[in-house]
Amino acid sequence: MKSKLLDFVLRPPQIGSAGPLELLVLQPTPFCNLNCDYCYLLDRGSTSRMKPDVIEAAFREVFRSGIVDQSFNVVWHAGEPMVVGIPFYEEMLRIVEGIKPPSVGVSHSFQTNATLMTDEWCEFIKKHHFKIGVSVDGPEFIHDLHRKTRSGAGTHKKVMAGIKLLQKHRIPFDTISVLTGEALGHPDEIFNFFFENGIRNVGFNVEEREGGHSSSSLEKAGTAERLTQFMSRIYDLNVTSGNRLNVREITRFERAVMGWSALRAKVLRFSGTQENAPFKIINVGWDGNFSTFSPELLGVDVAPYGKFTFGNVLTDTFSDVMKSKKIRDVALAIQNGIRKCENGCKYFSVCGGGSPANKIFENGTFDSSETMHCRLHVQTLAEVVLNKIETAASVEEG
Amino acid sequence: MSLKNQIRFRKMILALCGLIFGGVALSDSPNASPQFVNRIKKAQNDIFAKGTKAPTASEADRLLAQSWSNLVDPYGWVNAWANGGGNPSWSNTTGPAGWGNAWSNLT
Numbered sequence: 001m002k003s004k005l006l007d008f009v010l011r012p013p014q015i016g017s018a019g020p021l022e023l024l025v026l027q028p029t030p031f032c033n034l035n036c037d038y039c040y041l042l043d044r045g046s047t048s049r050m051k052p053d054v055i056e057a058a059f060r061e062v063f064r065s066g067i068v069d070q071s072f073n074v075v076w077h078a079g080e081p082m083v084v085g086i087p088f089y090e091e092m093l094r095i096v097e098g099i100k101p102p103s104v105g106v107s108h109s110f111q112t113n114a115t116l117m118t119d120e121w122c123e124f125i126k127k128h129h130f131k132i133g134v135s136v137d138g139p140e141f142i143h144d145l146h147r148k149t150r151s152g153a154g155t156h157k158k159v160m161a162g163i164k165l166l167q168k169h170r171i172p173f174d175t176i177s178v179l180t181g182e183a184l185g186h187p188d189e190i191f192n193f194f195f196e197n198g199i200r201n202v203g204f205n206v207e208e209r210e211g212g213h214s215s216s217s218l219e220k221a222g223t224a225e226r227l228t229q230f231m232s233r234i235y236d237l238n239v240t241s242g243n244r245l246n247v248r249e250i251t252r253f254e255r256a257v258m259g260w261s262a263l264r265a266k267v268l269r270f271s272g273t274q275e276n277a278p279f280k281i282i283n284v285g286w287d288g289n290f291s292t293f294s295p296e297l298l299g300v301d302v303a304p305y306g307k308f309t310f311g312n313v314l315t316d317t318f319s320d321v322m323k324s325k326k327i328r329d330v331a332l333a334i335q336n337g338i339r340k341c342e343n344g345c346k347y348f349s350v351c352g353g354g355s356p357a358n359k360i361f362e363n364g365t366f367d368s369s370e371t372m373h374c375r376l377h378v379q380t381l382a383e384v385v386l387n388k389i390e391t392a393a394s395v396e397e398g
Numbered sequence: 399m400s401l402k403n404q405i406r407f408r409k410m411i412l413a414l415c416g417l418i419f420g421g422v423a424l425s426d427s428p429n430a431s432p433q434f435v436n437r438i439k440k441a442q443n444d445i446f447a448k449g450t451k452a453p454t455a456s457e458a459d460r461l462l463a464q465s466w467s468n469l470v471d472p473y474g475w476v477n478a479w480a481n482g483g484g485n486p487s488w489s490n491t492t493g494p495a496g497w498g499n500a501w502s503n504l505t
Contacts, residue, residue, distance in 0.1 A: 252465050257441045258453055259461030268459075274467035346431035349438060352466030386437055393444035 018322060019279040020069035024062060025295045026050065027078040027286045028088060034080065034113050035150045038178060040211030040296050041078060049084055054288040056095050057313040063101055065318040067279055071105030078285070078295065082116040086124050093128060109133065111176070113147070114162025115155055122169035132173035134163060136199075138190035142183050160197070167198060174201035174248075181207075181217035184226040187233035194245060203248035204231075206376045210361035211296050219372060224380045231384045249377075253385035256350040265349055269342065273352045276334050278327065279318065288312045292327075293334065294357030302360050305330060333366035340369035351378045 032044040062068060076089075089108075100106060109131035125132060136159050137143040144154030166173050175194070177183070183190065194202050206227070207216045218227075231249065238245050274280045275294045283298040284290045289309040291298045297308040311321045321327055338353035345351070351374070356366050358373040446452045453461055 255461040256465035259458040
């Protein structure tokens with residue numbers, strides 16, 4: 001009895017604690033009407049669609065498994081979610097409403113390129129309180145370098161038409177921009193684009209190497225310095241503007257500073273981040289195959305694990321999957337990687353162990369620590385924010 | 399025991415173990431660079447000295463957890479996934495009221 005209890009208690013540090021579910025990523029279709037050249041999705045030409053029985057099975061298993069605390073959020077993504085049309089989501093909402101326990105809160109969001117936005121979509125979004133994230137890289141000359149149609153045409157005008165519709169309907173949204181090597185040279189133009197177009201909530205992702213995107217324009221000497229200059233300039237421009245933009249990367253590290261304590265970090269280390277603890281994120285592909293951890297990993301072949309899926313919502317339960325050797329091997333490797341971060345990286349205090357997807361795509365194993373993504377999106381940006389705080393304080397003191 | 403309860407139980411036990419056996423030894427990560435930790439502590443003081451309201455303990459828990467997972471209001475559960483994709487976004491996970499944008503108090 002004692003050893004069983006001990007085993008029960010000691011298991012989580014080996015596999016990471018599980019859940020509660022915070023995010024359910026559902027792939028309505030792998031298809032995207034655009035063909036951005038840095039996209040990680042390998043099968044974005046496939047027009048397969050998630051069928052109602054898969055939708056029902058996914059939600060039913062989420063509700064049945066007990067993995068939900070009070071609420072969770074659904075993001076429709078991993079393909080352009082709007083290509084499947086409004087009726088798809090109307091049916092989905094009917095299915096979910098029919099099986100959702102009254103005590104559980106479910107909200108929905110789209111990450112979209114906004115090129116298919118219409119007045120009808122806006123009405124639907126408002127009616128059902130969907131939250132919207134738009135992918136736009138900045139002004140046309142930067143955006144159209146990479147965000148193209150299959151025939152190679154630019155997409156900026158269509159994206160902006162979608163954004164204008166959202167604004168006309170007073171639908172709040174935020175944006176994500178991919179920072180490429182070219183973009184780093186244009187902080188003023190990028191800031192002014194957002195400012196002048198009334199876009200206030202802005203996030204910057206660095207161009208990552210993962211999935212179907214096997215190299216990044218940021219894998220060059222001097223990129224960290226260029227990113228430092230870029231984000232410092234964005235910061236200064238924002239101050240000059242009266243802090244009218246909410247820049248996610250600045251806010252993130254500001255909050256890490258404000259919330260940090262040694263003990264808090266230690267306790268949080270046990271529960272893990274969203275991407276590196278099992279079942280905080282559940283990713284379900286159009287065909288019902290599901291995974292957890294980083295969403296970009298779903299369905300990708302990653303050695304030595306093979307296809308990165310742990311089961312199918314039509315046939316498997318989360319509880320059974322939790323007992324499988326595959327997920328334990330993955331979780332153990334991820335935990336070992338986090339330990340390497342904890343023991344070897346001073347930025348662990350503001351990070352928590354990095355992204356499994358970046359580790360395996362860049363280093364070939366989850367059981368590793370630093371990546372280019374870490375160096376740029378965590379270390380460099382944390383330094384920018386800390387330096388800005390220190391500079392402001394020294395000016396004040398001086 | 400349901401999966402949710404198993405998880406809760408394990409977390410509770412782990413947290414207790416951490417608190418009981420951790421103490422001073424666990425107060426910093428093995429690699430916690432004293433210089434870096436001091437920078438964070440000083441930055442905290444600088445922010446609060448400017449009049450920004452310090453978060454309560456539970457707010458601080460949430461701030462650090464959100465930050466580690468790159469989940470930042472007003473975006474909600476924004477995640478830094480892959481190249482502009484994967485930005486689940488909603489705005490009803492509002493942060494602690496009252497401290498707003500600390501940057502406006504710093505500059």
